[in-house]
Amino acid sequence: MARRSQTELAVLGALSTGAMTGYEVRAAITGTLGHFWQESFGQIYPTLAGLEADGLVRRRGGGRTSGSVVEITDAGRVRLRELLAEPHPSAPRRNALLLRLFFGEHLPPGRAHELLTEVEEGSVAALEQYSAIRAEPSDDDPGQPFRTMTLSFGEHLARAQRDWARESLAALADLEEGRRARG
Amino acid sequence: MARRSQTELAVLGALSTGAMTGYEVRAAITGTLGHFWQESFGQIYPTLAGLEADGLVRRRGGGRTSGSVVEITDAGRVRLRELLAEPHPSAPRRNALLLRLFFGEHLPPGRAHELLTEVEEGSVAALEQYSAIRAEPSDDDPGQPFRTMTLSFGEHLARAQRDWARESLAALADLEEGRRARG
DNA sequence: AGCAGCATGTAAGTGGTTACATGATTGT
DNA sequence: ACAATCATGTAACCACTTACATGCTGCT
Numbered sequence: 001m002a003r004r005s006q007t008e009l010a011v012l013g014a015l016s017t018g019a020m021t022g023y024e025v026r027a028a029i030t031g032t033l034g035h036f037w038q039e040s041f042g043q044i045y046p047t048l049a050g051l052e053a054d055g056l057v058r059r060r061g062g063g064r065t066s067g068s069v070v071e072i073t074d075a076g077r078v079r080l081r082e083l084l085a086e087p088h089p090s091a092p093r094r095n096a097l098l099l100r101l102f103f104g105e106h107l108p109p110g111r112a113h114e115l116l117t118e119v120e121e122g123s124v125a126a127l128e129q130y131s132a133i134r135a136e137p138s139d140d141d142p143g144q145p146f147r148t149m150t151l152s153f154g155e156h157l158a159r160a161q162r163d164w165a166r167e168s169l170a171a172l173a174d175l176e177e178g179r180r181a182r183g
Numbered sequence: 184m185a186r187r188s189q190t191e192l193a194v195l196g197a198l199s200t201g202a203m204t205g206y207e208v209r210a211a212i213t214g215t216l217g218h219f220w221q222e223s224f225g226q227i228y229p230t231l232a233g234l235e236a237d238g239l240v241r242r243r244g245g246g247r248t249s250g251s252v253v254e255i256t257d258a259g260r261v262r263l264r265e266l267l268a269e270p271h272p273s274a275p276r277r278n279a280l281l282l283r284l285f286f287g288e289h290l291p292p293g294r295a296h297e298l299l300t301e302v303e304e305g306s307v308a309a310l311e312q313y314s315a316i317r318a319e320p321s322d323d324d325p326g327q328p329f330r331t332m333t334l335s336f337g338e339h340l341a342r343a344q345r346d347w348a349r350e351s352l353a354a355l356a357d358l359e360e361g362r363r364a365r366g
Numbered sequence: 367a368g369c370a371g372c373a374t375g376t377a378a379g380t381g382g383t384t385a386c387a388t389g390a391t392t393g394t
Numbered sequence: 395a396c397a398a399t400c401a402t403g404t405a406a407c408c409a410c411t412t413a414c415a416t417g418c419t420g421c422t
Binding site: 045 | 399400401402403404405410411
C-alpha cells in the first residue's frame with residue numbers, strides 16, 4: 001500500500017493518453033496539467049519503477065537511442081480508475097504572500113504595493129495564457145468538457161486574484177493618502 | 184541559515200501580538216491565520232526552541248501550572264521584519280481535485296457531480312464564515328486594513344470557486360442531457 | 367474518580383525538491 | 395567542436411504531519 005498515490009495518479013493519467021518515455025511523461029504533465037500540477041524527475045522515475053514492479057505499466061524495448069517507452073497495462077487502467085475514485089487529499093492551505101500581507105504594518109514601505117502588483121501582473125499574464133489555450137483548435141474528444149472545466153477553474157481563480165489585487169491596491173492608496181493628510 | 188523560515192515567520196508574527204505559551208501560539212495561528220496558514224505542534228515546539236537559542240524569543244518563568252510564556256525580543260522583532268521583507272516562496276500549485284476532474288471521463292458516474300457539489304458547498308460555507316468575521320466588532324488598530332485584505336482574498340477566492348463549481352455543474356448537466364438524447 | 371483541556375515534546379514517516387552524475391543523439 | 399536536448403537515475407535534504415508519550419489542572 002504505497003502512499004505515493006498522487007504522483008502515481010498523474011503518471012498513470014498521462015500514460016492513459018499514450019505510451020511514452022519517462023522524460024516525455026514529465027513533459028506531458030507540465031504541458032497539459034501544468035497550471036495545477038507538476039512532477040519532478042526525482043519523483044517520476046522511482047514511481048515508474050514501482051508501477052512496473054506492480055505490473056501496472058510495461059516497458060517496450062526502446063533501443064540505444066531513445067529511452068524505453070512505457071505503456072499502461074490493463075491492470076494499470078483499472079488502478080487509474082481506482083485512484084481517480086478515491087477521495088482527494090485537500091491541499092495544505094498555506095499562502096506565504098498572505099502571511100506577509102497580514103503583518104503588513106511591519107513591512108518596509110512600498111513592499112505591500114510591490115507584492116500586490118506582482119499578483120495583479122501574474123494573474124493578467126495567466127489569463128492571457130489561458131485565452132491562448134482556448135483559441136487553440138480542439139480535436140473534440142470525449143475528455144474535452146473536463147479539460148475545459150480545469151481551464152475554467154484557472155480563469156476564475158486568476159480573475160479573482162486580479163480583482164482582489166486591484167481592490168487591495170486601491171485600499172492601500174487610500175491608506176497612504178489618509179496618512180499624508182494626517183501628517 | 185536554517186530554512187525553517189516560513190514557520191519562524193508565522194510564530195514570530197503571532198508572538199509580535201503578545202507573549203504566550205507554545206500551545207497558545209498554535210491556537211493564535213489557527214484562530215487568526217487559519218484560512219491561509221496552519222502549523223502543527225511538531226513544527227512549533229522545535230521552532231520555538233531554535234528561536235530561543237538564537238535569542239529571538241525568551242521564556243518568562245511560567246510556574247508549574249501554566250507552561251512557560253514565550254516573549255519576542257527586540258532581536259526577534261528585527262528578524263520578523265527581515266523575514267517579512269524576504270521574497271515569499273510560491274506555493275506548490277497542486278490541486279488534487281482538478282487532477283481528478285481532468286481525467287473525468289474515467290470517473291465513476293456521478294462522481295464528478297459529487298466533487299463539484301462539495302466544492303460549491305465548501306465555498307458557500309467559507310463565505311458565511313467570512314461574513315461572520317466581518318460582522319465582528321473591530322478594535323481599529325493600525326494592522327486592520329491588512330487583516331481586511333487577507334479576509335477579502337478569502338472571499339474573492341471562495342466566490343470564484345463557488346461560481347466555477349456552479350458553472351461546471353451546469354456544463355455537466357448539459358453533457359448528460361446530450362448523452363441521453365443521443366443514447 | 368475520571369475526563370476534558372492545557373501543555374510540551376520526540377520519533378517516525380511522507381512526499382516532495384534539488385543537485386548531481388552520466389551518457390547518447392542531433393543540429394549548427 | 396560544441397551546445398542543446400533527450401534520457402535515466404540516485405542521494406541528500408527539507409518541511410511538514412501524525413502518532414505517541416507524558417503529565418498537570420480544574421471541573422463534575
